[in-house]
Amino acid sequence: xxxxxxxxxxxxxxxxxANLLKRELNDEFKREGVEVMAEQWALLLRLxxxxxxxxxxxxxxxxxxxxxxxxxxxVLEKKQLIERQQVDQDRRDKYLALTPxxxxxxxxxxxxxxxxxxxxxxxxxxxxVTLFNQIIRKMIGNLS
Amino acid sequence: xxxxxxxxxxxxxxxxxANLLKRELNDEFKREGVEVMAEQWALLLRLxxxxxxxxxxxxxxxxxxxxxxxxxxxVLEKKQLIERQQVDQDRRDKYLALTPxxxxxxxxxxxxxxxxxxxxxxxxxxxxVTLFNQIIRKMIGNLS
DNA sequence: CAAAACTAATTGATATATCAAATATGTGCA
DNA sequence: TGCACATATTTGATATATCAATTAGTTTTG
Numbered sequence: 001x002x003x004x005x006x007x008x009x010x011x012x013x014x015x016x017x018a019n020l021l022k023r024e025l026n027d028e029f030k031r032e033g034v035e036v037m038a039e040q041w042a043l044l045l046r047l048x049x050x051x052x053x054x055x056x057x058x059x060x061x062x063x064x065x066x067x068x069x070x071x072x073x074x075v076l077e078k079k080q081l082i083e084r085q086q087v088d089q090d091r092r093d094k095y096l097a098l099t100p101x102x103x104x105x106x107x108x109x110x111x112x113x114x115x116x117x118x119x120x121x122x123x124x125x126x127x128x129v130t131l132f133n134q135i136i137r138k139m140i141g142n143l144s
Numbered sequence: 145x146x147x148x149x150x151x152x153x154x155x156x157x158x159x160x161x162a163n164l165l166k167r168e169l170n171d172e173f174k175r176e177g178v179e180v181m182a183e184q185w186a187l188l189l190r191l192x193x194x195x196x197x198x199x200x201x202x203x204x205x206x207x208x209x210x211x212x213x214x215x216x217x218x219v220l221e222k223k224q225l226i227e228r229q230q231v232d233q234d235r236r237d238k239y240l241a242l243t244p245x246x247x248x249x250x251x252x253x254x255x256x257x258x259x260x261x262x263x264x265x266x267x268x269x270x271x272x273v274t275l276f277n278q279i280i281r282k283m284i285g286n287l288s
Numbered sequence: 289c290a291a292a293a294c295t296a297a298t299t300g301a302t303a304t305a306t307c308a309a310a311t312a313t314g315t316g317c318a
Numbered sequence: 319t320g321c322a323c324a325t326a327t328t329t330g331a332t333a334t335a336t337c338a339a340t341t342a343g344t345t346t347t348g
Contacts, residue, residue, distance in 0.1 A: 004254045006189045010273060011165050011261055013280040015186070016207045018162030020287040021155050023306075039334065042159070045150045056296065063160045068335050070298055075333085092296040092343050110148045117155055120283045129154060132279050135272065136157040139264045143164040167336075183304065200326065209306050214328060216304085236313050236326040 021120060028112040034105065035079065040072050041109045044098065047082060048106050051097040058096060063144065081105060165264060172256040178249065179223065184216050185253045188225060188242060192250050195241040202240060207288065225249060 006012050025038040036044070046061050047053065055073065059066040073096070076082045081102035084094040098106070121129050150156050169182040180188070190205050191197065199217065203210040217240070220226045225246035228238040242250070265273050 006186060008277060009257060010277050011169065011257055012186055013277055013284065014158065014162050014165060017280050017284050018158050020207060020284060021158060024287060025155065042150060042156055063164060065336050113153060113155055120286050122286045123282065128279065132276065133152060133154050133157055135276050136161050138267065140157065140161050140164060142264050142266045143168055212305050
């Protein structure tokens with residue numbers, strides 16, 4: 001047996017490209033003086049899309065582990081990019097929202113992400129990229 | 145501004161699917177009693193493809209940071225799945241190879257990976273998967 | 289109403305990635 | 319030949335992910 005080629009294995013190549021993209025985005029953030037890590041920018045974006053989520057909702061919205069969200073939020077709160085507010089009704093919940101500083105950061109992060117994406121998708125058409133993303137989303141659906 | 149949608153952003157979706165695949169593969173390994181982590185199986189596969197690499201070559205062959213390779217190899221050596229041998233010529237190099245136990249593990253890891261991949265690519269044709277992988281490899285090339 | 293079941297968030301343990309600096313070794317050349 | 323430069327690996331510091339267990343608060347129900 002063993003007709004298995006690592007380079008033909010989507011699970012392997014996806015891992016590689018995810019790591020490369022993360023590195024590139026961190027570099028770009030550093031260059032542009034955006035003081036967040038690649039993993040956190042998705043949280044900030046989600047909160048901009050929809051403020052008032054609690055942590056569980058944010059974890060689901062980003063397909064991430066809940067414990068990991070807690071720790072990311074601690075960092076983001078320390079940087080005063082988000083706020084966690086207790087609301088009367090249920091004292092377990094922490095309602096999440098961007099601070100003004102957090103909101104101001106979003107367009108700069110978006111610019112960095114687009115920069116990186118442009119480099120990554122060089123030589124690909126818009127249609128290809130869109131199709132590619134549809135496939136990924138189908139796979140995400142399959143595993144969720 | 146702000147016509148930016150997180151879900152349409154390939155950088156974001158790739159990160160999500162990579163994390164999901166890693167989780168699934170770790171689950172599958174656990175179920176099958178394969179005692180390695182998702183990140184390490186690629187190293188073992190590469191060494192099976194080509195024994196005798198040194199660490200730098202292995203780092204390049206897997207697009208990973210060299211320091212990270214060192215630490216993974218320590219783990220794999222402790223589990224007696226790989227050997228690191230000094231060769232006379234250059235005492236800096238550590239020549240890497242699978243042990244018999246490591247070789248025996250490879251087909252079981254491959255089976256797990258194929259299992260996970262089948263779940264992830266449900267509803268996709270072989271052609272779609274192949275095309276998808278070609279796009280990823282193009283992106284990897286763009287960023288390497 | 290009080291105990292059991294449930295829910296949201298946190299914490300502990302373990303595993304990994306990356307960059308930068310340190311070690312150890314080798315090579316070239318002035 | 320000895321010093322500057324190059325190379326291979328390791329280590330330190332920092333950041334993240336996941337699972338399992340814990341803490342704290344809420345709801346259900348006998």
